[in-house]
Amino acid sequence: xxxxxxxxxxxxxxxxxxxxxxxxxxxxxxxxxxxxxxxxxxxxxxxxxxxxxxxxxxxxxxxxxxxxxxxxxxxxxxxxxxxxxxxxxxxxxxxxxxxxxxxxxxxxxxxxxxxxxxxxxxxxxxxxxxxxxxxxxxxxxxxxxxxxxxxxxxxxxxxxxxxxxxxxxxxxxxxxxxxxxxxxxxxxxxxxxxxxxxxxxxxxxxxxxxxxxxxxxxxxxxxxxxxxx
Amino acid sequence: xxxxxxxxxxxxxxxxxxxxxxxxxxxxxxxxxxxxxxxxxxxxxxxxxxxxxxxxxxxxxxxxxxxxxxxxxxxxxxxxxxxxxxxxxxxxxxxxxxxxxxxxxxxxxxxxxxxxxxxxxxxxxxxxxxxxxxxxxxxxxxxxxxxxxxxxxxxxxxxxxxxxxxxxxxxxxxxxxxxxxxxxxxxxxxxxxxxxxxxxxxxxxxxxxxxxxxxxxxxxxxxxxxxxx
DNA sequence: TCACAGAATTAGGATACACTAATTCTGGGA
DNA sequence: TCCCAGAATTAGTGTATCCTAATTCTGTGA
Numbered sequence: 001x002x003x004x005x006x007x008x009x010x011x012x013x014x015x016x017x018x019x020x021x022x023x024x025x026x027x028x029x030x031x032x033x034x035x036x037x038x039x040x041x042x043x044x045x046x047x048x049x050x051x052x053x054x055x056x057x058x059x060x061x062x063x064x065x066x067x068x069x070x071x072x073x074x075x076x077x078x079x080x081x082x083x084x085x086x087x088x089x090x091x092x093x094x095x096x097x098x099x100x101x102x103x104x105x106x107x108x109x110x111x112x113x114x115x116x117x118x119x120x121x122x123x124x125x126x127x128x129x130x131x132x133x134x135x136x137x138x139x140x141x142x143x144x145x146x147x148x149x150x151x152x153x154x155x156x157x158x159x160x161x162x163x164x165x166x167x168x169x170x171x172x173x174x175x176x177x178x179x180x181x182x183x184x185x186x187x188x189x190x191x192x193x194x195x196x197x198x199x200x201x202x203x204x205x206x207x208x209x210x211x212x213x214x215x216x217x218x219x220x221x222x223x224x225x226x227x228x229x
Numbered sequence: 230x231x232x233x234x235x236x237x238x239x240x241x242x243x244x245x246x247x248x249x250x251x252x253x254x255x256x257x258x259x260x261x262x263x264x265x266x267x268x269x270x271x272x273x274x275x276x277x278x279x280x281x282x283x284x285x286x287x288x289x290x291x292x293x294x295x296x297x298x299x300x301x302x303x304x305x306x307x308x309x310x311x312x313x314x315x316x317x318x319x320x321x322x323x324x325x326x327x328x329x330x331x332x333x334x335x336x337x338x339x340x341x342x343x344x345x346x347x348x349x350x351x352x353x354x355x356x357x358x359x360x361x362x363x364x365x366x367x368x369x370x371x372x373x374x375x376x377x378x379x380x381x382x383x384x385x386x387x388x389x390x391x392x393x394x395x396x397x398x399x400x401x402x403x404x405x406x407x408x409x410x411x412x413x414x415x416x417x418x419x420x421x422x423x424x425x426x427x428x429x430x431x432x433x434x435x436x437x438x439x440x441x442x443x444x445x446x447x448x449x450x451x452x453x454x455x456x457x458x
Numbered sequence: 459t460c461a462c463a464g465a466a467t468t469a470g471g472a473t474a475c476a477c478t479a480a481t482t483c484t485g486g487g488a
Numbered sequence: 489t490c491c492c493a494g495a496a497t498t499a500g501t502g503t504a505t506c507c508t509a510a511t512t513c514t515g516t517g518a
Contacts, residue, residue, distance in 0.1 A: 011504075011505090013504080013505065013506095032465080032466090033465070033466055033467085034464095034465065034466080042505095042506075042507090043506080043507060043508080044465075044466065044467085045466085045467075045468080045469095045506090045507070045508075045509090046505070046506055046507070047466090048466060048467050048468080049467090049468090049505080049506085050504095050505080050506095052467090053504085053505095064466075064467070064513085065465075065466055065467080065512090065513060065514065066466095092347075095324070095354070096347065096350040096351065096354065097350055098350075105344075106343075106344055106346070106347055109342040109343075109344070110339070110342050110343070112342065113338040113339050113341065113342035114335075114338075114339070115334075115335055115338070117335070118321075118325065118335055121325045121326055121327075122325065125324070125325065240474075240475090242474080242475065242476095261495080261496090262495070262496055262497085263494095263495065263496080271475095271476075271477090272476075272477060272478080273495075273496065273497085274476090274477070274478075274479090274496085274497075274498080274499095275475070275476055275477070276496090277496060277497050277498080278475075278476085278497090278498090279474095279475075279476095281497090282474085282475095293483085293496075293497070294482095294483060294484065294495075294496055294497080
């Protein structure tokens with residue numbers, strides 16, 4: 001009862017830092033102080049201070065001027081927050097009438113307040129989903145997560161049927177725009193024609209042809225449509 | 230845009246103080262520093278300090294050594310917290326499998342994190358209930374609340390059919406004990422016999438006769454059973 | 459190789475809230 | 489009326505987190 005955390009209670013700030021660092025280190029590479037500061041809208045000086053404190057608590061590994069990366073324990077906490085966030089989003093959309101463009105902020109606050117019990121009750125009510133309304137994978141309670149390799153629609157070849165699996169965006173306006181066009185996870189699309197130089201892309205979406213910008217297409221992460229069943 | 234709050238965001242501590250003071254001033258009489266300290270498990274010195282700060286924010290009226298009472302604004306905030314707490318408890322019991330003895334702590338944390346939108350969505354999902362699983366009245370969104378005059382079962386006359394309306398207790402063990410005996414809001418009971426000197430009370434509960442202590446009976450708030458329909 | 463721009467850290471302060479210890483006030487008996 | 493026990497407040501600290509300003513480090517281009 002010494003090195004081990006009393007249980008699992010961290011301040012809201014600590015949870016936010018760990019989650020941000022998790023998001024900023026895709027391959028476990030260290031996250032920089034300024035990236036963390038930008039992600040959390042704090043000054044770099046504040047981030048330096050917090051990194052030092054979190055290192056002392058063995059939630060981060062940190063060599064001065066070399067960025068910070070999560071320890072095993074830090075990663076565990078971060079993944080728990082990600083699970084909470086995505087499970088809460090899923091629940092609010094499925095049972096309380098939220099739309100995917102309005103659910104983020106609510107989840108952002110609730111994730112710090114829910115108990116593990118509540119998260120598991122929501123999971124059960126949803127049938128233990130493995131992805132959230134944006135298609136982002138939900139880590140399992142043990143921290144494991146299945147990450148499918150996906151490519152942005154902007155890079156996909158013409159003529160091949162693709163399934164939108166994830167929509168990687170938080171901006172409500174953008175999400176609403178996509179929803180209005182039926183561009184959401186699970187939908188099958190085929191690129192009809194792509195203009196060169198990152199120009200607009202014509203896509204067939206469920207019998208309709210739409211033209212979208214390359215910028216938008218970058219947010220749509222797809223897999224090749226297969227028999228699957 | 231000066232005396233008026235930016236919007237409606239207070240710290241968790243502030244919300245807890247206001248809620249506690251609300252509960253401690255049934256008739257708007259000032260709550261004492263030591264009562265607040267006891268309710269929140271804080272030192273009286275800390276409470277003195279916070280009372281001063283809340284007075285400056287015009288959430289409390291306070292004359293030194295004379296206790297604190299809510300201002301109109303303070304009362305509004307307190308009632309909003311009470312609504313949240315009771316609505317959350319109702320929702321968790323109705324939709325997420327919580328029992329009335331385990332729901333309090335979860336609600337205590339969530340009430341600081343939910344948005345008004347979420348509270349109203351839960352209210353709608355529940356059909357706008359006016360009381361929570363313990364029978365406590367839920368203030369309306371505008372702060373109005375119907376409080377029925379009730380008397381404890383321990384004081385009720387023999388032979389008169391009574392409806393349990395509220396169970397005023399938080400202790401999980403006590404609540405479980407009552408639930409096991411079918412003593413919950415909405416149930417009709419009749420006192421068969423009362424022992425003198427605060428002795429045990431025999432009651433008929435839905436065709437069964439039970440004997441409970443006067444202490445327990447004090448937590449059961451009842452109204453006379455009437456036609457009602 | 460070395461200076462310098464930009465990144466990171468340290469220094470020094472502020473705020474919110476908690477605590478213990480010391481002090482002050484209030485109201486009720488003698 | 490006056491004293492004193494208990495309640496309340498003030499004084500002085502500590503922790504967590506943020507900030508701005510000053511300083512230090514790192515890596516890159518000449």
